[in-house]
Amino acid sequence: GAVVSQHPSRVICKSGTSVKIECRSLDFQATTMFWYRQFPKQSLMLMATSNEGSKATYEQGVEKDKFLINHASLTLSTLTVTSAHPEDSSFYICSVPLAAGGSTQYFGPGTRLTVL
Amino acid sequence: AQSVSQHNHHVILSEAASLELGCNYSYGGTVNLFWYVQYPGQHLQLLLKYFSGDPLVKGIKGFEAEFIKSKFSFNLRKPSVQWSDTAEYFCAVNAVDWGSGTYKYIFGTGTRLKVLA
Numbered sequence: 419g420a421v422v423s424q425h426p427s428r429v430i431c432k433s434g435t436s437v438k439i440e441c442r443s444l445d446f447q448a449t450t451m452f453w454y455r456q457f458p459k460q461s462l463m464l465m466a467t468s469n470e471g472s473k474a475t476y477e478q479g480v481e482k483d484k485f486l487i488n489h490a491s492l493t494l495s496t497l498t499v500t501s502a503h504p505e506d507s508s509f510y511i512c513s514v515p516l517a518a519g520g521s522t523q524y525f526g527p528g529t530r531l532t533v534l
Numbered sequence: 535a536q537s538v539s540q541h542n543h544h545v546i547l548s549e550a551a552s553l554e555l556g557c558n559y560s561y562g563g564t565v566n567l568f569w570y571v572q573y574p575g576q577h578l579q580l581l582l583k584y585f586s587g588d589p590l591v592k593g594i595k596g597f598e599a600e601f602i603k604s605k606f607s608f609n610l611r612k613p614s615v616q617w618s619d620t621a622e623y624f625c626a627v628n629a630v631d632w633g634s635g636t637y638k639y640i641f642g643t644g645t646r647l648k649v650l651a
Contacts, residue, residue, distance in 0.1 A: 522580055522583055525579070
């Protein structure tokens with residue numbers, strides 16, 4: 419299956435700073451990547467769909483200006499949490515679908531963000 | 535709205551016990567169904583999937599799941615669990631979102647399985 423990496427794996431930052439999380443598809447070109455957020459003891463919630471070469475598609479309730487997504491190449495998507503606050507502390511996971519539509523996803527290892 | 539329900543949030547079993555984790559979804563159209571597993575400290579991995587055909591699908595590590603369309607269910611089973619099966623299990627549904635016309639993934643809340651040696 420596809421190998422997906424995320425960097426950093428863990429980040430602690432002060433309130434008000436911005437944090438960038440990278441998601442890389444190491445052996446598969448991905449025109450689409452997904453970004454999820456997982457709260458403790460809860461399920462994965464889809465935040466947005468990252469589209470290579472075009473704007474990301476955000477789910478209802480997700481602030482576009484707060485969670486900036488850039489899909490600059492077929493192997494890299496970045497999620498920037500701008501002006502982070504403690505309530506943004508969470509586990510952020512990206513995934514790469516093997517094909518468009520209802521395909522299997524391959525997940526990155528996740529990034530634990532803690533905002534102090 | 536589409537939703538996925540996993541009825542068991544925590545399950546504790548002894549080794550060699552049989553396992554069944556429930557998953558029900560609400561969606562009237564065609565769906566693709568998945569079970570993902572997350573071992574401690576690791577990322578989510580695909581356990582098995584159903585797209586079409588035989589409703590009884592077999593996955594890795596002896597797991598299987600049965601799609602029962604009339605019950606909107608996709609329960610996960612394993613006849614004899616091992617200590618190494620200790621993990622969190624997520625059921626997921628992938629279907630067309632009628633509002634946007636795109637495929638959406640919806641995950642259940644997960645079931646934490648602990649297998650006692």
